Amino acid sequence: GEDVEQSLFLSVREGDSSVINCTYTDSSSTYLYWYKQEPGAGLQLLTYIFSNMDMKQDQRLTVLLNKKDKHLSLRIADTQTGDSAIYFCAAPYSSASKIIFGSGTRLSIRP
Amino acid sequence: DTEVTQTPKHLVMGMTNKKSLKCEQHMGHRAMYWYKQKAKKPPELMFVYSYEKLSINESVPSRFSPECPNSSLLNLHLHALQPEDSALYLCASSQVKVAGGPGELFFGEGSRLTVL
Numbered sequence A: 001g002e003d004v005e006q007s008l009f010l011s012v013r014e015g016d017s018s019v020i021n022c023t024y025t026d027s028s029s030t031y032l033y034w035y036k037q038e039p040g041a042g043l044q045l046l047t048y049i050f051s052n053m054d055m056k057q058d059q060r061l062t063v064l065l066n067k068k069d070k071h072l073s074l075r076i077a078d079t080q081t082g083d084s085a086i087y088f089c090a091a092p093y094s095s096a097s098k099i100i101f102g103s104g105t106r107l108s109i110r111p
Numbered sequence B: 001d002t003e004v005t006q007t008p009k010h011l012v013m014g015m016t017n018k019k020s021l022k023c024e025q026h027m028g029h030r031a032m033y034w035y036k037q038k039a040k041k042p043p044e045l046m047f048v049y050s051y052e053k054l055s056i057n058e059s060v061p062s063r064f065s066p067e068c069p070n071s072s073l074l075n076l077h078l079h080a081l082q083p084e085d086s087a088l089y090l091c092a093s094s095q096v097k098v099a100g101g102p103g104e105l106f107f108g109e110g111s112r113l114t115v116l
Helices: none
Strands: A004-006 A009-013 A018-024 A031-037 A043-050 A055-058 A061-066 A071-076 A085-092 A099-101 A105-110 B004-007 B010-013 B018-025 B031-037 B044-050 B053-057 B064-070 B073-079 B087-094 B111-115
Touching (some): A009 A018, A018 A085, A018 A105, A031 A061, A043 A055, A043 A071, B004 B087, B010 B018, B031 B064, B044 B064, B053 B064, B073 B087
Parallel strands (some): A009 A105, B010 B111
Antiparallel strands (some): A004 A018, A018 A071, A055 A061, A061 A071, A085 A105, B004 B018, B018 B073, B031 B044, B064 B073, B087 B111
C-alpha cells in the first residue's frame, strides 16, 4: 500500500525560506497534496500537484516533484509567524477512494 | 459555499452513552469521509462514502457506526466507546474523480471527543 513519510520538525527564522520534504511509495499517484493544520483546527488544502508536472508555483508556495525518486517538497518563501503549523503531505491510495497522509512536519518560526 | 460544517465542536461522553457526530457540506461533493486524529498524529481514515454508499471501512470497531442519509450529510454514531477513542474526528468531502483516485479533500474543523 501507499506509504508517505516526512520529517517531524523544522525550525526556521522569520523571513527565511522553509523547505518541507516528503517521500511516497505508490508511483501511480496522480495527484499529490499539501495540507496545513493550525492548532485545534481541521486540515486546509494548501496546494496540489499533478503527477505529470515537475513544479508548481502559487504565490509564496513552490511545490517540486521528483517522480523518479518519489520525492515531493514544499517551499515557503519569506516564512512568517502565521506559517507556524503542521504540514501534511498526502497521496491517493492507488485506485481507491482514499488519501493517505504523511506523519506531518511541525514548522516553527523563530524571530 | 466551500465549507464542511461539523457539530458538535466538543463532546464529552461516558462509556455507556450513545451520541452522534454530524457533518454537512453543500459543495455537491459525492464522496464523504470520516477521519480520526490523535494528538500529534496524522489523520487516519475510518470510512468513505461514495454516492451515499459505504465504499471503505478501514476495519473500524462496530462501536462506530457511520450513516450517510443524503448527499450532503454524514453522521457518525457512537456507542459504548472506550477512553482510547478520545480524539479529534474530522469529516471531509471531495469530488469523485473518474480516474486517478479522489479529488482534493475539504475538511471540517473537527469534533473533539473525550470519552470518560
